[in-house]
Amino acid sequence: LQVASSSIQATLPYHATLEQRLAEFREGARTDKGLSVDSIEHIEFHDVTFEYSADIPVLHNMTFSIGPREVVGIMGPSGGGKSTLVQLLLGLREPTQGQVLFDGVDVGSLARAELPRKMTFVPQDSHLFNGTVEENIRFMRPGVTLAQIEAACRAANLWTDVEGFDGGLERQVGDRGDRLSGGQKQRLCIARALVERPDVLILDEPTSALDVKSEQLVRDTLTELSESMSVIIIAHRLSTLEFCDRIMVVQAGRAVAFDTAEALERDSEFFREALAIAGMRSAEGR
Numbered sequence: 615l616q617v618a619s620s621s622i623q624a625t626l627p628y629h630a631t632l633e634q635r636l637a638e639f640r641e642g643a644r645t646d647k648g649l650s651v652d653s654i655e656h657i658e659f660h661d662v663t664f665e666y667s668a669d670i671p672v673l674h675n676m677t678f679s680i681g682p683r684e685v686v687g688i689m690g691p692s693g694g695g696k697s698t699l700v701q702l703l704l705g706l707r708e709p710t711q712g713q714v715l716f717d718g719v720d721v722g723s724l725a726r727a728e729l730p731r732k733m734t735f736v737p738q739d740s741h742l743f744n745g746t747v748e749e750n751i752r753f754m755r756p757g758v759t760l761a762q763i764e765a766a767c768r769a770a771n772l773w774t775d776v777e778g779f780d781g782g783l784e785r786q787v788g789d790r791g792d793r794l795s796g797g798q799k800q801r802l803c804i805a806r807a808l809v810e811r812p813d814v815l816i817l818d819e820p821t822s823a824l825d826v827k828s829e830q831l832v833r834d835t836l837t838e839l840s841e842s843m844s845v846i847i848i849a850h851r852l853s854t855l856e857f858c859d860r861i862m863v864v865q866a867g868r869a870v871a872f873d874t875a876e877a878l879e880r881d882s883e884f885f886r887e888a889l890a891i892a893g894m895r896s897a898e899g900r
């Protein structure tokens with residue numbers, strides 16, 4: 615009894631923290647007005663400020679819009695606010711001030727459950743689990759058909775690889791996908807994101823280098839996809855910025871520039887600086 619009692623004593627502070635966190639979580643429950651989302655064409659940030667803790671804004675008064683089938687690169691130094699911006703885009707966080715609008719409708723009014731079908735995210739590190747290629751693409755969406763999975767693989771330039779696999783879609787990918795190459799893992803994650811044919815694909819580009827051929831395949835994939843959806847990519851390589859229609863430079867929580875690469879190279883000190891800060895250099899060695 616004494617041992618039990620002391621081990622209960624030892625865990626009490628954690629319980630207190632847990633209860634406090636739960637209370638905070640319930641307090642912050644988000645509104646869902648359940649408006650149906652048919653498609654997302656225009657994305658608009660209207661004077662968006664975001665704070666993780668009170669009075670410490672991490673994003674400041676961001677105003678911009680992204681049109682249908684646009685390819686937008688987001689770049690800037692680490693800690694500048696790129697990931698936070700993406701979380702706001704995905705509706706995972708709500709602005710402290712200002713509005714995030716999809717086709718003129720505030721994201722807070724939309725049916726939460728529908729949003730992830732229309733706008734999908736490919737993270738920097740592939741999140742694969744030990745299972746088959748098919749299971750990793752279906753990813754707990756039992757309604758997804760084999761035809762959809764094949765179409766997604768084709769769109770992600772993964773189908774040729776799948777056909778070469780022993781067992782095809784049934785092939786086991788191994789722990790965290792370690793039986794696949796880096797390029798295959800990334801294309802598999804893209805296929806997973808494409809299964810329900812989203813209108814907007816958001817990617818955080820892996821920083822670890824892919825081999826030249828894989829990188830080219832991923833780039834071709836994104837170029838093809840951009841004909842049918844908007845692509846927003848947190849870019850860590852200069853070569854990625856080359857196929858973007860416009861590039862947003864995010865520094866210290868502000869969109870300090872948002873224009874074509876040519877215009878930025880010409881006009882924006884920030885762009886050239888940011889290239890250097892992000893460890894990227896212009897191909898011409900400026």
Ligand code: ADP
Binds near residue numbers: 667672692693696697
């Ligand atoms: P980036 O993706 O450009 O590196 P982030 O959006 O991750 O930048 O971070 C922007 C700022 O917000 C940083 O100062 C970071 O420390 C802070 N931040 C990020 N995530 C959190 C969090 N969950 N809680 C508190 N602060 C955070």
Ligand code: MG
Binds near residue numbers: 696697698
């Ligand atoms: Mg980040």
